[in-house]
Amino acid sequence: MSTKDTPTPPQPIGRGPYDDEISLVDLWKVLARRKWWILSVTVAVFFLGTAYGVFHTPSYSYQTTIQLGQDSQGNRIDDPEVTVSFLNDVLIPGIWRDLLADADDVKLPEARARHTEGTEYVHLTTSAPLHRQESVEQLHSLTVRALRREHNLLIDDVRARLDDQRRTTELEHQAQLADLQNELEIIEERKVRATAQFELLEEERFLLEEQIEDLHPLRHQLDSAISDTDQQSAPLWTMMPMASITEMRFSAERRLRTQIPDQINEVQQRLTELENAAQRIQSEIEREQARHDMRVAALKRDEERIRETTARGSAYALASDTPDGPGRSLFAALSLVLGLLLGIFGAFFREFLANARAAEDA
Structure with a gap:
């Protein structure tokens, strides 16, 4: 074998004057x-x-926004963090298990709840493919309905308290009106009696004036009859004592000049006081009615402030525009x-x- 065909063994990295140096x-x-x-x-x-x-298969984010209900004072019907814990730990797992028991698919989507700080909104969020959108909508809708049932119990208590306040207010108003109307009827009866007494006194004064006017010619006739001894009727007139006529006139004038005016003034003063009392009670009735209307209006405003827990938007589980x-x-x-x-x-x-x-x- 030639040297050219002999493979060169791999050279270790970093071998040189310094072993710890990287080249x-x-x-x-x-x-x-x-x-x-x-x-x-x-x-x-x-x-x-x-x-x-x-x-x-891409997954999309499905979200349902829940607006928490509020009571008659505008406060949240329940604490948002408590609601989120109740949803995540109790409500959603229970609904998910019920759906899983009734469904053939063992891969049902799950949901989680979260609260946006400083708001009255709780968001249900689920990540699932598009073909599972119907299952997500079912899960979200059942969750919202179950939460509404729980919160409606609290709202029913608030409405029941408002109804009790309304009935109590109405009963107190009716009792107050009955007392005032009773007082007004008593005053009206006294006015009727005082008016009748006033009319009697006026009639008596008229009769006394007529009596006094009739006594003047009677006395003149008596004086003429006594002085005219030739009249055949003189003995008849002399039978009426002069003192009786004078006493009758004096008594009638004293009654007419002093007693009748004092009694008329007293009756008129009593009528004025009764009229003032009637006006005062009538004003009190109007004020009581105004106070009652204000209380009823306030209770109505409190009832209008009550809002049930509901899902915001026209549909449950709105899918995101882009995949997760x-x-x-x-x-x-x-x-x-x-x-x-x-x-x-x-x-x-x-x-x-x-x-x-x-x-x-x-």
Whole structure:
């Protein structure tokens, strides 16, 4: 065998004056000797990665946004973090097990809940291929309905408390109106009696004035009859004492001038007081009605603030526009880089094994 045909054993890397020194030239020589190995590994990994990217079924992100309900004060019906824990630990696993028991497919998609900090929204997220969209929608819809049932129990309690407040307010209002109406009726009855008394006093005053007017000619006739002794009726007039006529006139005038006016003034004052009291009670009735209307309006606003937990949007499990993960071009680029790295690593490893065997043979 000639010297030309004798293979040259591989030279160890980094052999020289300093054993711990790495020579870039030696590294380049290794890469040059193992270039076909590096190329083969790179091409193999590139084609494998590209084929995986081409034939791999892409997964899409499905999301359902849940808006949490709120109570009559505008507060969340439940703490979002508690709701997320309840969904992830209790509700979603239970629904998933029920669906798995009824389905032939053992690869049902799963869902996870998360809360966006500072908002009232909880998001259900699932990653699945497009052909599983119906299963994802079923899972999300059942989850939302189950959560609505749980939260509606809390909302029903809030509405029941509002109904109790409304009934209590209505009963208190009716009782207050009944008391005021009773007082107003009593005052009206007193006004009727006072008015009747006033009319009687006015009638009495009119009669007294007529009586006094009738006593004046009677006295003149009596005086004429007493002075005219020739009249045949003189004995009849003399039978009526003058003192009786005077006393009747004095009594009538005293009643007319002093007692009747005082009693009329007293009745008029009483009527004025009763009228003022009636107006005061009527104003109180109007204020009570206004206060009641305000309380009812406030309760109505509280009821309008109540909002049930619901899914936002017109459909459950809205799919993302683009698939999750890297696309085909990214798969190809990553495969090329990974294949090159694996080829270089394999080249140096094969060089290491060749040097090790050469050292043993030496």
